Amino acid sequence: MPARLLILALALLLSACARGPDTDGLKIYRHSLGGAPSSLDPVQSATVYANHVVVNVYDTLYAYKYLKRPYELKPNLAAAMPEVSDDGLTYTIPIKKGVYFIDDPAFPGGKGREVTAADFVYSMKRHFDPKMRSQGAWLWAGRIEGLDAWKKAGAHYDQEVPGLRALDRYTIQIRLTRPYPQLIHTLAQGFSAIVPHEAVDYYGREFSVHPVGSGPFKLETFDSVRAVLVRNPKYRREPIDLAYEGYDPARHARYGIAGIEGKIPPLVDRLEIHFIKESLSRWNSFTKGDEIQYATIPKELLNEVLLQKQPKIVLRKRYADKYFMLAGLENGFVHTDFNMKDPAIGYNSDPERQKRNHALRCAIRYAFDWAERNRTFYNDMGFVFPGIIPPVVPEYDPDAPRDALEHNPDKGRRLLAENGWTADNLPTLTFGGVASVDSRQMFEQFRGWLLKIGYPREKVQFDSYASFGDYNRAVKQAKVMIIGMGWGLDYPDAQNTLQLFYGPNASPGSNASNFNDPEYNRLYEISSVMQPSPERTRLYRKMNRIVLDACVTISGLSRRNIYLWHKNVISYPDQSIVGGFHLKYVDVK
Amino acid sequence: MEILQYALRKFITGIPLILGVTFISFLLMVYFGPDKTYELAGKNATPEQIAEIRHQLGYDRPFLVRYGEYLRELVTLDFGYSDSTGERVSHILERTIPISLALILPGFVLGNLLGIALALVAAHHRGRWLDKLIMGGSVVGMSISFLIVIIAFQIIFCSNYGLGWFPVRGWNVYDFWDYLRYVTVPTLATVFVALGYNTRFYRAVLVEELGRDHVRTARAFGAPPAEVLFKHVLKNAMIPIITRIMFSIPFVVVSGALLIESYFGIPGVGLVTYDAITTGDQPVLKAVVGLTAVLFVLVLILNDIFYKLVDPRVSLQ
Numbered sequence: 001m002p003a004r005l006l007i008l009a010l011a012l013l014l015s016a017c018a019r020g021p022d023t024d025g026l027k028i029y030r031h032s033l034g035g036a037p038s039s040l041d042p043v044q045s046a047t048v049y050a051n052h053v054v055v056n057v058y059d060t061l062y063a064y065k066y067l068k069r070p071y072e073l074k075p076n077l078a079a080a081m082p083e084v085s086d087d088g089l090t091y092t093i094p095i096k097k098g099v100y101f102i103d104d105p106a107f108p109g110g111k112g113r114e115v116t117a118a119d120f121v122y123s124m125k126r127h128f129d130p131k132m133r134s135q136g137a138w139l140w141a142g143r144i145e146g147l148d149a150w151k152k153a154g155a156h157y158d159q160e161v162p163g164l165r166a167l168d169r170y171t172i173q174i175r176l177t178r179p180y181p182q183l184i185h186t187l188a189q190g191f192s193a194i195v196p197h198e199a200v201d202y203y204g205r206e207f208s209v210h211p212v213g214s215g216p217f218k219l220e221t222f223d224s225v226r227a228v229l230v231r232n233p234k235y236r237r238e239p240i241d242l243a244y245e246g247y248d249p250a251r252h253a254r255y256g257i258a259g260i261e262g263k264i265p266p267l268v269d270r271l272e273i274h275f276i277k278e279s280l281s282r283w284n285s286f287t288k289g290d291e292i293q294y295a296t297i298p299k300e301l302l303n304e305v306l307l308q309k310q311p312k313i314v315l316r317k318r319y320a321d322k323y324f325m326l327a328g329l330e331n332g333f334v335h336t337d338f339n340m341k342d343p344a345i346g347y348n349s350d351p352e353r354q355k356r357n358h359a360l361r362c363a364i365r366y367a368f369d370w371a372e373r374n375r376t377f378y379n380d381m382g383f384v385f386p387g388i389i390p391p392v393v394p395e396y397d398p399d400a401p402r403d404a405l406e407h408n409p410d411k412g413r414r415l416l417a418e419n420g421w422t423a424d425n426l427p428t429l430t431f432g433g434v435a436s437v438d439s440r441q442m443f444e445q446f447r448g449w450l451l452k453i454g455y456p457r458e459k460v461q462f463d464s465y466a467s468f469g470d471y472n473r474a475v476k477q478a479k480v481m482i483i484g485m486g487w488g489l490d491y492p493d494a495q496n497t498l499q500l501f502y503g504p505n506a507s508p509g510s511n512a513s514n515f516n517d518p519e520y521n522r523l524y525e526i527s528s529v530m531q532p533s534p535e536r537t538r539l540y541r542k543m544n545r546i547v548l549d550a551c552v553t554i555s556g557l558s559r560r561n562i563y564l565w566h567k568n569v570i571s572y573p574d575q576s577i578v579g580g581f582h583l584k585y586v587d588v589k
Numbered sequence: 590m591e592i593l594q595y596a597l598r599k600f601i602t603g604i605p606l607i608l609g610v611t612f613i614s615f616l617l618m619v620y621f622g623p624d625k626t627y628e629l630a631g632k633n634a635t636p637e638q639i640a641e642i643r644h645q646l647g648y649d650r651p652f653l654v655r656y657g658e659y660l661r662e663l664v665t666l667d668f669g670y671s672d673s674t675g676e677r678v679s680h681i682l683e684r685t686i687p688i689s690l691a692l693i694l695p696g697f698v699l700g701n702l703l704g705i706a707l708a709l710v711a712a713h714h715r716g717r718w719l720d721k722l723i724m725g726g727s728v729v730g731m732s733i734s735f736l737i738v739i740i741a742f743q744i745i746f747c748s749n750y751g752l753g754w755f756p757v758r759g760w761n762v763y764d765f766w767d768y769l770r771y772v773t774v775p776t777l778a779t780v781f782v783a784l785g786y787n788t789r790f791y792r793a794v795l796v797e798e799l800g801r802d803h804v805r806t807a808r809a810f811g812a813p814p815a816e817v818l819f820k821h822v823l824k825n826a827m828i829p830i831i832t833r834i835m836f837s838i839p840f841v842v843v844s845g846a847l848l849i850e851s852y853f854g855i856p857g858v859g860l861v862t863y864d865a866i867t868t869g870d871q872p873v874l875k876a877v878v879g880l881t882a883v884l885f886v887l888v889l890i891l892n893d894i895f896y897k898l899v900d901p902r903v904s905l906q
Contacts, residue, residue, distance in 0.1 A: 038673035135631035208675030223856035284748040285757040469623035
């Protein structure tokens with residue numbers, strides 16, 4: 001009996017093991033992320049985590065230049081930037097010849113075939129096939145001629161879409177219903193990655209964990225704690241031209257990036273992306289030396305690792321000797337919105353009450369103390385700016401009036417009194433959030449500020465949700481009164497944040513505040529079809545002002561990210577916009 | 590034959606238990622669990638798209654129809670595809686359960702064996718300093734949070750701040766040496782925490798047994814202490830010991846060890862289950878809950894059979 005048990009235990013052990021890969025002599029880079037992707041299907045690559053894998057195993061038509069900031073697009077699978085018709089409605093895009101999908105059992109004989117324009121058309125159609133559960137269709141909904149109608153007609157892939165055609169084997173044509181200047185940005189995102197129909201048919205639902213692409217890497221293994229990618233031997237040989245990629249010696253030389261000039265990506269043989277939610281465990285692994293080579297600093301250790309946080313972030317010597325550091329603002333911001341659908345605080349059928357609600361929201365904004373919020377929750381490293389155009393986009397106005405950021409409880413108290421608000425008639429406010437220590441503390445801080453403008457304590461309550469999913473559902477159903485939100489930019493254009501307050505995008509869309517201002521909507525519609533120009537920037541800033549004047553949001557703060565990586569790694573990390581596009585340029589000494 | 594008949598009979602009587610557990614847990618999943626719709630809907634979903642997703646997820650179907658579907662899945666062991674990853678649930682479990690077993694088994698076995706050994710020593714020296722020392726140590730083990738133990742052990746044994754002998758994270762297990770490298774610290778952490786509970790429980794059982802007539806008689810006949818402990822005490826105390834061990838098995842097999850897996854970066858079933866709970870991945874949750882319930886019934890059966898094996902007076906009738 002004991003012998004049998006022993007055999008059973010050994011069998012069990014062996015079943016948990018697998019034959020190990022031969023990694024001797026290989027260049028291996030071990031990256032880390034604070035969360036894990038769920039699906040690797042491009043149509044579902046809605047998170048920065050998923051994009052880290054997706055843009056490295058698949059090709060997109062366009063990509064961002066490795067080092068250029070502000071971001072600049074470049075052709076990736078596309079052979080050139082698109083040819084755009086004068087009316088801005090027709091995009092003609094040539095793609096590179098001789099690009100092949102990886103070898104995979106999905107293809108006849110297991111040999112990957114050439115990527116063609118038809119693959120792009122197929123990949124885009126998938127977003128409008130209800131079976132695919134696309135999370136990116138919103139980028140193109142109502143914008144490409146015939147695509148929505150194709151969906152309504154049953155999403156039959158053999159049916160042509162007039163606005164999405166392969167003119168020949170290597171030429172794509174996209175016809176828009178109205179100008180969409182951000183279209184090229186969307187063609188750099190993981191959502192628009194190009195997949196072969198053979199693999200989708202072969203793997204069915206499990207295509208989400210069996211990516212078959214033509215990107216610089218191919219997936220070897222994927223589970224809840226890591227993805228292992230290996231070099232795609234068929235990846236096209238395009239030497240790195242650093243000047244073209246935006247190399248600036250003043251910013252990049254210290255990281256040794258000059259050393260990759262002329263090399264052919266990907267520069268490592270094996271890329272491991274570790275998904276580590278526990279910041280201390282991630283830090284222990286990072287500082288171990290032979291495990292992950294890239295990490296962020298745990299909040300608890302900031303003072304231990306940093307010598308100085310302001311005005312410049314400086315590492316302590318013992319860390320600076322071992323690690324490179326890059327600190328930058330996130331491509332996004334956090335803000336607190338008022339739900340305008342709630343008559344107690346937003347739009348009201350009684351014009352007088354609506355006016356008083358406006359005063360109430362402005363008074364609450366006067367109570368809000370951004371400096372304290374920054375100190376308490378963002379280590380005083382966040383960047384506070386007025387409105388909804390964050391500093392990372394080119395349309396940001398550094399000279400914009402900062403009155404909307406003013407912390408002035410006396411002014412708030414006066415405003416309430418002038419508009420007839422008393423402790424008795426003030427509405428009960430509910431501040432929504434996930435049941436976490438941080439959310440609760442943010443609420444308590446918020447309530448503390450409101451007490452200073454005369455708000456009775458019992459009239460400020462926390463509306464707690466068990467998970468982000470539950471909270472998100474309540475927000476999408478317009479059930480949350482005061483909404484703490486964060487937004488990560490999909491592309492570096494303020495249109496992406498301005499759409500957060502566009503009336504037709506109201507819940508369940510991304511306009512969580514349900515703001516619906518005719519003038520704002522009109523300007524949004526005008527600017528949304530304009531190419532980047534000073535005039536468009538002027539309209540953007542005007543819209544920003546409308547949102548601020550309406551006191552519909554208390555905004556905003558861009559958090560500062562600090563990245564560290566080992567000194568034997570040559571990298572310039574960027575995990576915000578289209579996370580992970582830099583990984584094919586990472587080298588290991 | 591008697592055992593087989595008994596097992597069959599017992600399994601049939603266990604079906605209401607499975608139905609009860611699955612019904613209640615499914616009720617909680619459906620009405621109180623996270624709603625996956627908005628996670629899958631994307632940023633600017635229209636009400637039509639939301640309705641489409643709800644339909645695909647089956648949220649728009651009557652509860653009893655969905656529960657019936659769940660039972661069918663449990664019988665056929667086909668739970669479909671994960672709503673999060675799209676991977677077949679059976680593939681997820683096939684991949685993760687062996688890892689969790691390999692991870693937890695050493696700690697489970699050692700925790701129980703050492704617990705019994707320490708309990709025997711403590712019981713034998715009842716009331717004396719050795720007993721007090723062991724019981725004091727047990728209370729310490731029980732009092733420290735598992736999370737703290739994991740973090741402390743990781744720092745002490747794995748990180749560069751400590752000894753740095755073992756990997757901080759990962760499960761690159763390709764041979765027995767790898768296995769030892771990755772499993773040692775999680776096992777130490779598990780044993781450290783489990784030992785306290787096990788020792789106290791087993792000591793209580795053994796002390797009770799020590800006071801029985803047959804033990805006094807054995808001593809009166811001049812049986813040496815070791816014989817008294819192992820032959821007359823331990824053997825007769827096996828029923829509660831087996832019960833405790835057996836009832837831990839379903840958790841070990843299916844639920845895994847979330848904290849251990851999470852902090853040591855081990856892709857086991859505990860992590861998958863936790864993700865399924867927090868994201869509302871019902872196909873995975875249904876599988877885990879259903880299989881745990883079935884395992885419980887099987888364990889109940891095995892438990893009774895083991896009773897019979899260690900104590901022939903126990904009847905399976």
